[in-house]
Amino acid sequence: MKNNISRRNFIVSSTALTAMAGCMATKSAEKAAAPAQEMSKESGIRVRFLGSGAAGWKPEMAKKNPHFRRQSSVLLENKVLIDFTMCSFDMLPTDCHPEVLFQTHSHGDHYNPKAAVKSGVKRMYVQETWADAAREEVGQAAAELGLPAPEVIALPFGKPVVECGMRFTGVPANHSTSRVTNGVLERTSLYLVEKGASRLLYATDTGGILGDAARMMGIDPHIKESNFSRFAASGSYVHKPQALTAFIMEATDTDLDEDFRIFVHSSVQAVSRIVNMLIKNKRLELPSGQHVYLTHLGLGDKYRGWPSEKIDKELPEPLRAAYDGLELVLG
Numbered sequence: 001m002k003n004n005i006s007r008r009n010f011i012v013s014s015t016a017l018t019a020m021a022g023c024m025a026t027k028s029a030e031k032a033a034a035p036a037q038e039m040s041k042e043s044g045i046r047v048r049f050l051g052s053g054a055a056g057w058k059p060e061m062a063k064k065n066p067h068f069r070r071q072s073s074v075l076l077e078n079k080v081l082i083d084f085t086m087c088s089f090d091m092l093p094t095d096c097h098p099e100v101l102f103q104t105h106s107h108g109d110h111y112n113p114k115a116a117v118k119s120g121v122k123r124m125y126v127q128e129t130w131a132d133a134a135r136e137e138v139g140q141a142a143a144e145l146g147l148p149a150p151e152v153i154a155l156p157f158g159k160p161v162v163e164c165g166m167r168f169t170g171v172p173a174n175h176s177t178s179r180v181t182n183g184v185l186e187r188t189s190l191y192l193v194e195k196g197a198s199r200l201l202y203a204t205d206t207g208g209i210l211g212d213a214a215r216m217m218g219i220d221p222h223i224k225e226s227n228f229s230r231f232a233a234s235g236s237y238v239h240k241p242q243a244l245t246a247f248i249m250e251a252t253d254t255d256l257d258e259d260f261r262i263f264v265h266s267s268v269q270a271v272s273r274i275v276n277m278l279i280k281n282k283r284l285e286l287p288s289g290q291h292v293y294l295t296h297l298g299l300g301d302k303y304r305g306w307p308s309e310k311i312d313k314e315l316p317e318p319l320r321a322a323y324d325g326l327e328l329v330l331g
């Protein structure tokens, strides 16, 4: 493929490639001819943690710490990445060629234009507020590497898109970056991932869960079937009450509650409170024996360098610490 492949040409070729791979292209204005993808009716989402650490973990620490954590990244169904940086390449299974990348935000421990290009994904979704910037950066990285650039797609909050049998909805995170594109400050995303009856929330980076996000996902406990129409009438972002079945959330530190970072990150205690509240209100219904997984684990806490099994002994139920390479099917 030529280095400076035009966007139009690439869209045509990526459509052909994805069709060959059995993962049909997304419906968009530019690809009106492509059929809309359908969400798989089969429940269960295969999740592989390619990284479970926060920004403090640097690649050079890998040699010194046997319980090193790469920067946070997950691979879903062997096809879709959420966040990806250079340090997670070695965690991709050898036969794996991811097709799509969803970005939560543009901080360097989650987003790297060269890693996005080198991953070989065909499409990359970013929140609409910074899509133009990402398109430019990814294009530049592709030119430098002599590789094709993925198509960068602007994703508004609350608008689902189906990729590889899963339905992804970006919802607002409580996090912030200083990136301004076309005069607009970046908004950061969490992702609701649905497949069959499975509803997984991947929540990093974020300080708690915003009310708007809870409404978009149908997990705001005070919106019930009985009063739904009243809330729905007030705005398009309210979804009918529906429980999550799987939950991965950041816990950047243990003692964050007295640290200013609690504005934009979550502590273990904060995750525990959110999980208990959701379970009590039937907005999180975990299949029996399934845990809530913590990721984006930080360096500043007492768990630094501990193996996940040792951290798990200290965590309240149903929390468990993810680790790099952990693979499971979440129902």
Ligand SMILES: [Zn+2]
Pocket: 054, 055, 107, 109, 110, 205, 296
């Ligand atoms: Zn981060």
